[in-house]
Amino acid sequence: MHSFTEENYIKAIYKLLESGDETISTNAIAEKMRTKAASVTDMLKKLAAKKLINYQKYQGVSLTGKGEKIALNIIRKHRLWEMFLVEKFNFKWDEVHDVAEQLEHIQSDKLIEELDKFLNYPKTDPHGDPIPDAKGKLLVRKSKSLSQFRVNDVCIMTGVVDHSPAFLQYLDKTGFQLGNEIKIKDSVEFDKSLQIIVSKKNTFFISYDVAKNILVILK
């Protein structure tokens, strides 16, 4: 249907659009795809010809309905496979990305249906990211960054912003898990670092940088 490369561009465009803007730039895509702007322009022409993106020279890029549907399907597959690897194959949440990146391109509707069923229709992946359903419907999370809360707020950890192994391993080491209760004990005005109590037991100091990358909802 579409090449791996096309799928990867579509996914990159989707993810860039997710962060708010109406359209995104050639350079932004080039950076995300770790390629050069000239290569991106070529691909944009191709995707526009296939009606997967809205694209006019120099005017930025957005996805068509068709393109968005493809993006959501790839993300669905990626997140289901991540869940599978963690739940069934003893992968850690910091180990799944590269393999899921490959598995997300496997073409088989039956495979994905069975995968979803096998996992008992999970709503989120191991990082707390929502899994689009078979129709491409995606639950919007109401989570906010822990850094936006104040002293004495009690929250539940629901996800992460940064998905890098380094950050995920840091969370593992300090014992953070999705679903944990986090109470903000104190806040340092100078560097916005926080003192928090996790699961009513463990007290930690975390930097503003860490707090920004932890997603929570108010309890």
Add this chain to the structure above:
Amino acid sequence: MHSFTEENYIKAIYKLLESGDETISTNAIAEKMRTKAASVTDMLKKLAAKKLINYQKYQGVSLTGKGEKIALNIIRKHRLWEMFLVEKFNFKWDEVHDVAEQLEHIQSDKLIEELDKFLNYPKTDPHGDPIPDAKGKLLVRKSKSLSQFRVNDVCIMTGVVDHSPAFLQYLDKTGFQLGNEIKIKDSVEFDKSLQIIVSKKNTFFISYDVAKNILVILK
């Protein structure tokens, strides 16, 4: 490491060599790969440069040790995935091939280790084909074609030669399964067709063509 295309050539060469000959021809590979001889020649040069095949112009092709190891690893992955699809995802044995053909190229040692463990280290795939172990060791089957046996021989079905959905569905419909006992009741000299009793219950007439494609061992 190696491209999907390279892996597919290596696998095709391995399978052609399996059927006996010391070396195989450019045309044979072209037919198997559904491509043209000229394309094959180009790829042979590339694989020879990577020392995966032994190749001298006009002199046929064989695999080097390195090439054979790669082939066995791809076959290992293919067969483990087939087993997984049938055992865990409700695929029929005639439905697995295309998906396994994609999954066999996924690169992750941990994934394959866990897959093998998850399936409890199976020795054969859903078609009875042996699964190479992690070191590339492959059990050689002593099975022979049912067509080589005589009246009153009692055999156990261990595999199939033809893997086409049409043939596998025919076997399903008539109720053949791996492990079934097959007793040869009668043989028609004219067309070499057989009358057989499966599992001491069901009597069938099968053509020579079908008999040739059923692998068995003497009970």
Add this chain to the structure above:
DNA sequence: ATAAATTTTTAGACTAATCTAAATTTTATT
């Protein structure tokens, strides 16, 4: 053993995806 047939390889071209360098357009700055 020579000619004919077949197989295989080479030559040259094509597509997809990429790149560098140059040209063009847009945006920002004075």
Add this chain to the structure above:
DNA sequence: AATAAAATTTAGATTAGTCTAAAAATTTAT
């Protein structure tokens, strides 16, 4: 509003894999 800076696109090359048509080597047949 003119110009400088930045972003984007075009032009032309490159690599992997494929193709057709022609050339070369091998095999088969007389």
